[in-house]
Amino acid sequence: MYHIRQLQENELPLYKSMRLEALRLESSMFRRPHAEEAALPDATWLERLTHPGAVFGLFENDTIIGITGVRLLDGQVGYLGQSYIRKEYRGRGLSAMLYQARIAWAKKMQLKQLQVGHRENNLVSKAAIQRYGFTYSHREPSNWPDGSTEDVLYYVLDL
Template sequence: MDKHQLQIEMDTYKIRQLHDSEAMLYKAMRLEAIQTEPSMFRCSSPAEADLTDEEWRERVKYPRAVFILLDNEIPIGMTSILRLNEDEAYLGQSYIKKEYRGKGLSGLLYKIRMKWASKLPLKRLTVSHRESNTISKAANQRLGFVFTHREPLNWLDGTTEDVLYYSLELSQKVHHKEALQDN
């Protein structure tokens, strides 16, 4: 993957790929997301709050790309994509601060990740969400993701609820051109 950092703008909003040197911005936004919305994130081992700064730096490097959502250069959200293997990447870690939700900004999170994926010879994208997260379900289905399976999962809020998985076959969608168009 080349070192060119992706970016998309919409009005006062911008989403851009983080540079390796911006790992602490990723750390701050991710930890805020987990603390603010524990019901939306999975338990991880080790817990993300316990990661070292070096481990955070590694998490912004390929095969992962992390994107920061900004309003006039103020961080208001984030998302990531992780290449799992030669054919597939996983979309995850999406978060938008509550006061910015309902403004159509989740579309930017999908567009930037689809744009990143289009630069690779991937065949499939996968995404998942907590079963009760109907907003996430609607967002991924607008882009053509199809339900594949479910699994029980322990969430950071201490509850257990199924996680639903979806996939998008890129060979059939030709990298979903509508999602790649810039505003």
């Protein structure tokens, strides 16, 4: 029923529509505004999808219901981001699939560490991050597209 897999170049429309949906519906949880990303050319979207890192689609049968990604910061460290699951599918334990796919990909790429961050008030993300063994690293102030200022909490996982 549910499955996750890395998205391919020909699935750019799936990735783009899901990312823009996330920014439109959950703007307070992402650092980039919807309008800014909606204006990006397809070449930029394609680059995000293919290099340097990976984007995964979460599916119920053939319908995409979420996305997540990992970006290479350098040859040994990856950053997890762009995670989104449609609201009606949350609370079903599906975030486990997002973490498992990204961690498996990072190990396959022989990364040494993964990093992830969340808006301080996002307690659901905090719980999921800690459930997968990430440990708190540091915090940084951030200005959010919704006009507020709130810290981002960062975590690391040594592989």
